[in-house]
Amino acid sequence: MRTRRHPLRALSVTLIVLWSIVPIYWAAKTSLQTESAARARPAQYVPLQPTIANFRSLLDGQSDVSRGIRRSMVNIVIECGAATAVTVALAALAAYAFARFEFRGRNLVFYAVLATMAFPPYTTLIPLYRIMSSLGLVNTYTGIVLVYVSGFLPLATWVLHNYFVSIPHSIEEAGLIDGAGRLQVFWHLVLPLALPGVISTALITFLFAWAQFLFPLVLSTDLSTQPLTVLIAALQGRHVVPTTLMSAAGILAIAVPAVIALVFNRYIVNGLLAGSTK
């Protein structure tokens, strides 16, 4: 192995870190300023008199904007949580069947499920809206969760399938010889071994759900179900909310995915590579 020190390493690492965090830093800085301080020229590159007034206003204020933000935070947590739970549960069952059972039509169904991953993302936007509309599921949590689950199932099934395939058959065979049922074997022996894969799949699904915008924009037209992403874009479009308050809302909207990405990055990196490598 080469042991030569790289003189450029410090520089390249600094650039990578700056590139990744400067946009987040700038919004965080703005969110801690008053509007006049944020608009000062020349700019304050650090908040000279930081204030949490913007966050207090959003989390505790009684204006329409603050109430809307709080409601849409509840909505996004419910939608992402439900979509993740349903996706992982259903994908785990199917992935196990595809990985371990021989049955007629297995390859056909498996490839059909995977093939839908090749659909460009918005191919089914209009028909899904019309289906949900005809079922009366526009502006309901159910409608949004159904659409999310249908979109995330193929990748989740694929990633979990790869984990199940990597588990040695001998473990299940031992369980069966000991008299356990096939579902007991799955629940008590296979699933715990595949736990890293299940966690990866759940985290990636949750992040995908949190990032959704165009589908919920179409499927939720009022505050009863609008996730934070949709509401923030609507506020930005109206040009009446001060930039400092918008920045604070943006920081609130990235807080959960940012913490997940930083804390669980190993699971996410592994899951992404398991899912994307063809």
Next chain:
Amino acid sequence: MPRANGVERGGEVEVGRSLRPTSAPRPRGRRFDALPYVLIAPVSIFIIGLALVPAAFTIIESFFTVDELNPPVRFNGLGNFVALLRNEAVVSSAGNTALYVLIGVGLSTVLGMAIAVALQHPFRGRGLIIAVLILPWALPGVVEGILWSGIFEPNAGLINNLIATLHLGAGNGVLLGQDRLLTVALIELVQVWQMTPLTTLLIFAALQLIPGELYEAAQIDGASRWRSFLSITLPMARPGIAVAMVQALIATLNIFDQPYVLNGAASTGASVTMQTYFISFQNLNFGEGYALSLVIALVTVALSLLVVRFVYRKVEL
């Protein structure tokens, strides 16, 4: 513990053996086993009902007039597609989208390659850098648009203030919505920020499979580092680059969140997916929206296959 390393385990679908232990007595004859069908039923129902059927809808109804305000649904032949060609907003958005694709795929691939090479060999703190690196990938595109609007803001934004502070100019010249090329480039920069982590990871994973001896041998043969990069790193990275380029291609061709939140409906930055949205959900002309969705989907698939055809090479050691 199964290590979640996926890289060497990608591709082929293993033909799994039946779960029955081979030593256990098998029932005579082929008894029908319902369990696997029960296990795959929910996923199958979702995929048929909410993916395959809707996709068929898009294909079929592209050829029909579907207007909620003007029923019933009537056959329209190629009428929807002809209307798209005559729609100036669609044509101009197609031009913008082509620019998004060129800038986005090019820039994210080059940047991802550069970062992956910088991280190729282990060093203290590399794991931490990778954790920070994937941050932009994990955040919602629409909120990233909000974050970056603070960077691009003509008066209070970071870019214009840096230009003023460093005395490079008056510091109000970089703004969205005036010049088309500048607007598209700035918006695409936001998407590149989001896409590059995945590009980097995919190329990085390919580079991790390169045996160190290859570089040692090259060094002994007197090859320069640039020579080793061209003859070893680049060819070995090709599978990763191909997958990354396909991902970037799909994301840029279907860009919506960033231009929508940064530049609204303005023609300087509108994308074809934004036109699909406006045509379908503001003008309620679903037939034409279907037709545009179908065109975008077909172009996406065709270009993806092209990238795979020309960039992907199986690596054999």
